[in-house]
Amino acid sequence: MTLLSIKNLTVSYGSPPYQLKALNAVNIDIAPGETVALVGESGSGKSTIAMAIMDLIPRKAVSGEIFFKGRELTSLPSEERRKLRGRNISIVFQDPFTSLNPSIRIGKQIAEGLTTHLGMSNAQAMKRAAEALKEVGIADPETVANAYPHQLSGGMRQRVLIASALVCNPELLILDEPTTALDVTIEAQVLDLVQEIAARRHVGVLFITHNLGVVNKIADRVCVLYAGQLVEEGTKERVLRDPLHPYTRGLLGSIPKLGHRESRLTPIEGRFPDLTDTPTGCIFEERCPFREAACSEPQQLRSLENRRIKCWKAEPAQVETWPVTERHTSTSDVRSSDEKALVELQKITKRFTSSTGKLTLKTKLGFLPLPAVEKKSVGVLNEISLSIGRGEVLGLVGESGSGKSTLGRIMLKLIDASDGRVVFDGKEISDASDGELKEFRKRAQIVFQNPTSSLNPRRTIGDAISRAFKLANPQADRKTVRKSAEELIDRVGLPIRYFDRYPHQLSGGEKQRVGIARALASNPDLIVCDEPVSALDVSVQATVLNLFKDLRSDMNLSYLFISHDLAVISHISDRIAVLYMGTIVEEGPAAAVLDAPHHPYTEALLSAAAVPDEAETDKKRIVVKGDNIRRVTHGCVFQGRCRRQIGSICETTKPPIRETDQGLRIACHLSVDDLLMGQKQLAENS
Amino acid sequence: MASSSRSTQTAVFRSLNSKLLIGSGLLLLIAFVAIFGSWLSPYAYDQMSVLQRMKPPSSAHWFGTDELGRDVFSRTLTGAGMSIAIGFGATMLSLLVGVPLGLLSGYKRGGFDEFVMRCMDVLLSMPPIMLGLLFLAVSEPSAWKAILAVGCVYIPPTVRLTRSIALELANEEFIEAARARSESTWYILIKEILPNAWPTIAVEGSLRVTFAILLGAALSFLGMGAQPPSSEWGLMISQARPYIAQAPWIALAPGLAMCLTVIAINLFGDGLRAAIDPRSASRGH
Numbered sequence: 001m002t003l004l005s006i007k008n009l010t011v012s013y014g015s016p017p018y019q020l021k022a023l024n025a026v027n028i029d030i031a032p033g034e035t036v037a038l039v040g041e042s043g044s045g046k047s048t049i050a051m052a053i054m055d056l057i058p059r060k061a062v063s064g065e066i067f068f069k070g071r072e073l074t075s076l077p078s079e080e081r082r083k084l085r086g087r088n089i090s091i092v093f094q095d096p097f098t099s100l101n102p103s104i105r106i107g108k109q110i111a112e113g114l115t116t117h118l119g120m121s122n123a124q125a126m127k128r129a130a131e132a133l134k135e136v137g138i139a140d141p142e143t144v145a146n147a148y149p150h151q152l153s154g155g156m157r158q159r160v161l162i163a164s165a166l167v168c169n170p171e172l173l174i175l176d177e178p179t180t181a182l183d184v185t186i187e188a189q190v191l192d193l194v195q196e197i198a199a200r201r202h203v204g205v206l207f208i209t210h211n212l213g214v215v216n217k218i219a220d221r222v223c224v225l226y227a228g229q230l231v232e233e234g235t236k237e238r239v240l241r242d243p244l245h246p247y248t249r250g251l252l253g254s255i256p257k258l259g260h261r262e263s264r265l266t267p268i269e270g271r272f273p274d275l276t277d278t279p280t281g282c283i284f285e286e287r288c289p290f291r292e293a294a295c296s297e298p299q300q301l302r303s304l305e306n307r308r309i310k311c312w313k314a315e316p317a318q319v320e321t322w323p324v325t326e327r328h329t330s331t332s333d334v335r336s337s338d339e340k341a342l343v344e345l346q347k348i349t350k351r352f353t354s355s356t357g358k359l360t361l362k363t364k365l366g367f368l369p370l371p372a373v374e375k376k377s378v379g380v381l382n383e384i385s386l387s388i389g390r391g392e393v394l395g396l397v398g399e400s401g402s403g404k405s406t407l408g409r410i411m412l413k414l415i416d417a418s419d420g421r422v423v424f425d426g427k428e429i430s431d432a433s434d435g436e437l438k439e440f441r442k443r444a445q446i447v448f449q450n451p452t453s454s455l456n457p458r459r460t461i462g463d464a465i466s467r468a469f470k471l472a473n474p475q476a477d478r479k480t481v482r483k484s485a486e487e488l489i490d491r492v493g494l495p496i497r498y499f500d501r502y503p504h505q506l507s508g509g510e511k512q513r514v515g516i517a518r519a520l521a522s523n524p525d526l527i528v529c530d531e532p533v534s535a536l537d538v539s540v541q542a543t544v545l546n547l548f549k550d551l552r553s554d555m556n557l558s559y560l561f562i563s564h565d566l567a568v569i570s571h572i573s574d575r576i577a578v579l580y581m582g583t584i585v586e587e588g589p590a591a592a593v594l595d596a597p598h599h600p601y602t603e604a605l606l607s608a609a610a611v612p613d614e615a616e617t618d619k620k621r622i623v624v625k626g627d628n629i630r631r632v633t634h635g636c637v638f639q640g641r642c643r644r645q646i647g648s649i650c651e652t653t654k655p656p657i658r659e660t661d662q663g664l665r666i667a668c669h670l671s672v673d674d675l676l677m678g679q680k681q682l683a684e685n686s
Numbered sequence: 687m688a689s690s691s692r693s694t695q696t697a698v699f700r701s702l703n704s705k706l707l708i709g710s711g712l713l714l715l716i717a718f719v720a721i722f723g724s725w726l727s728p729y730a731y732d733q734m735s736v737l738q739r740m741k742p743p744s745s746a747h748w749f750g751t752d753e754l755g756r757d758v759f760s761r762t763l764t765g766a767g768m769s770i771a772i773g774f775g776a777t778m779l780s781l782l783v784g785v786p787l788g789l790l791s792g793y794k795r796g797g798f799d800e801f802v803m804r805c806m807d808v809l810l811s812m813p814p815i816m817l818g819l820l821f822l823a824v825s826e827p828s829a830w831k832a833i834l835a836v837g838c839v840y841i842p843p844t845v846r847l848t849r850s851i852a853l854e855l856a857n858e859e860f861i862e863a864a865r866a867r868s869e870s871t872w873y874i875l876i877k878e879i880l881p882n883a884w885p886t887i888a889v890e891g892s893l894r895v896t897f898a899i900l901l902g903a904a905l906s907f908l909g910m911g912a913q914p915p916s917s918e919w920g921l922m923i924s925q926a927r928p929y930i931a932q933a934p935w936i937a938l939a940p941g942l943a944m945c946l947t948v949i950a951i952n953l954f955g956d957g958l959r960a961a962i963d964p965r966s967a968s969r970g971h
Contacts, residue, residue: 412866441868454859458881464860471867515863522867 003204004030009064024228035205037219041537045228055081087117090165094177096157100149107145110164132163153627155186183399184608185624212612234307244314254542256571266322267542290317341387348420350381381582391556395573403582408528445519449531451511455503462499472522488517509540566609581637588664597675706957712950720766727760740933749939762939765917772902773895779837788848806842822910832911851883885962892955
């Protein structure tokens with residue numbers, strides 16, 4: 001018997017003619033003990049399904065049927081639905097940082113469900129809450145139960161949320177992007193936990209995500225959602241290894257894969273459809289490279305050897321290859337980078353000071369004792385030395401808090417280093433004069449992570465780009481400025497009519513292109529790209545990555561490409577540096593970093609990196625224990641989490657730099673051979 | 687492009703809300719009276735008539751006459767200019783000083799911000815009337831000094847508001863982008879931050895005009911603002927006080943006029959907020 005069965009679920013907001021169809025006749029079944037992944041980009045309606053199951057959207061917007069253990073839910077009164085919530089069906093939301101009430105202790109928040117639904121006494125409930133915390137792998141449940149949310153790390157909080165979702169023994173667990181806000185090593189821990197619990201408790205899991213790599217790790221079955229419609233559904237193996245629907249194929253082609261460095265990504269062209277004005281035919285028709293006249297007819301979800309698919313042309317189209325749009329330039333011709341480095345960081349150290357709130361007496365002017373606030377300093381970057389050659393792309397990978405953005409900003413002198421030098425084109429910029437700094441900033445630019453925040457909402461696209469151009473070329477007249485700005489807009493692949501548009505009229509990917517055009521306006525040599533694709537959907541991410549690659553080969557640009565995603569980094573970089581807690585643990589040519597030997601941390605990152613179309617058993621998953629919040633003062637930065645830790649030397653002595661023939665530099669107490677041996681053994685064991 | 691044309695439609699709808707329409711209509715009327723008051727009024731504001739002292743409203747004197755036989759209606763019309771000048775003048779002054787200071791504080795932070803904000807705290811800790819009196823007590827009272835005093839009273843709240851907006855905006859990446867291309871501090875403040883801050887400042891400023899008019903009237907009432915025989919509304923009420931039992935109409939006309947102005951400005955401010963900052967409605971404040 002199915003646990004949950006969704007039939008013809010349609011969710012529409014507003015009234016015609018401006019009715020927004022968030023979901024359109026979706027059918028999904030979940031059996032007990034089964035993990036169904038719901039995949040889609042933003043706006044696909046995947047969270048809306050979760051909300052509809054939980055009765056969290058206005059009833060009048062919902063039509064269709066939801067059966068839970070044979071009981072039809074949409075006709076039940078809200079009071080009955082409320083009793084199911086948290087008791088039989090529970091949900092974990094995306095952001096662990098905002099999902100917990102900051103002023104209530106953890107234990108009480110978990111116990112809440114028990115006292116409400118099961119009528120337990122407070123003491124009983126608290127005891128059960130501690131047990132639940134233990135079950136999700138929290139070593140010291142009593143302490144955590146007494147803690148407030150802000151005292152826990154993101155990974156811990158997500159565990160707490162999972163514990164509170166499980167505490168009433170629900171039969172269905174809905175996880176809405178539970179790992180998106182977490183670092184990859186923590187993500188691996190949480191995925192492991194979810195899998196283990198689902199198997200042990202035999203609960204049905206609806207796992208909502210945009211990340212196909214995560215789907216590959218956790219799902220039994222996959223439902224692919226596009227613009228509120230289910231376009232493909234089947235077992236994980238079928239859908240990910242052998243996708244049929246052009247949208248699924250497009251999604252998989254958009255994802256950069258570890259090791260496939262030369263291949264060009266094949267993004268999905270076009271824009272996400274307007275949900276208030278959906279076509280009668282195939283929803284994907286407008287963006288589909290295989291479209292025909294018959295695609296404008298209404299499409300039916302049809303069964304096809306244990307999968308369902310909403311495309312009449314899927315099988316004939318399967319033999320057609322996905323067209324590579326734009327041009328196909330080989331990037332290898334520029335790889336021969338100049339001997340002389342364009343920018344060089346020498347022993348960059350950055351400490352932030354913050355007040356402890358304590359007052360102490362300090363002697364001022366030699367004799368005057370005055371009260372002063374005691375300061376403590378936190379080391380963010382620790383003697384970082386890196387260099388980027390002309391036309392070279394250095395990928396900087398690291399988790400949140402590793403200091404990667406700080407390093408990028410120090411490179412541009414947007415913030416000052418506490419110690420160390422930045423040398424750009426042979427000149428030191430750490431103590432440059434105002435005039436020199438102006439010249440430097442024409443040649444070194446930045447592209448930001450958040451496309452919305454990086455554009456002034458009250459300036460037109462043309463104005464923003466023109467200003468950047470005018471500043472770099474003060475003598476240019478109005479006509480030249482306008483013409484150059486239009487050229488830049490065209491350069492980044494946007495239509496010139498966007499000149500007079502405002503940022504809110506553009507999609508996320510288009511805004512990011514504007515950000516790139518603005519950075520290019522001063523004709524720079526170096527661009528610091530600070531997580532430029534991590535806020536974008538995968539199909540859009542691919543087009544932007546391709547743009548970065550094209551620009552680089554056309555204009556001989558150097559990038560410092562910062563990302564938390566090793567697959568993205570490996571796709572675009574010539575060299576990769578792995579940053580952990582403000583220290584470079586491994587650095588070298590991209591191919592060498594991706595190949596063994598690895599630093600133990602890189603090894604964990606590689607294992608966690610999204611590989612959507614590879615059988616999971618091919619590779620043994622490495623789960624690093626612990627959290628990345630503790631700062632160490634002595635020894636190796638990775639101590640305590642490292643699976644190859646050899647003893648007290650790791651805690652007391654700073655590791656030496658091991659170099660290999662390929663130019664790889666690893667900071668580890670283990671010798672290169674030892675590292676290689678360990679990693680080979682691992683590969684053989686699996 | 688259906689979506690963008692629709693969003694312009696809704697934008698137009700929002701800006702045509704009834705509060706804004708009524709508010710601005712009333713304000714236009716009041717402004718008209720303020721400018722042409724002396725031509726509109728049936729009598730001169732200082733034309734006395736001993737025979738007509740403290741007469742109740744009649745067809746000749748719509749709001750009656752005061753203790754010196756002057757026509758209350760004419761005086762109210764003539765006084766509009768002065769009252770509103772105090773309200774707008776003081777608000778303008780507070781914006782002129784407060785906005786740049788607030789922007790700079792919020793953007794620069796650090797020691798400068800600390801210094802400015804502590805100064806503002808000192809000013810804020812005093813009751814507005816006391817502060818106004820303090821400015822005026824040291825010299826001969828007059829109307830323009832009242833503007834100055836009321837303006838100074840409202841500088842600290844303006845600085846605080848502007849600073850909080852600037853603080854938030856300074857973290858946006860487009861500000862960092864401006865710094866990365868070597869824009870000057872003033873360019874960033876005026877061209878990047880101010881356009882995003884002005885909607886809130888404008889709404890807040892329009893509502894502050896009300897307080898300024900009231901505070902100006904209060905100062906005049908205390909004898910520290912406009913001086914007799916001027917017909918500033920606060921002063922009129924102040925002078926009507928001894929006769930409030932026998933001739934309440936003397937105070938009624940300027941009181942009603944003040945109410946009407948305050949309501950008009952509040953409607954206008956509320957309407958303006960809804961029109962240019964649709965988020966405020968959902969945010970609560």
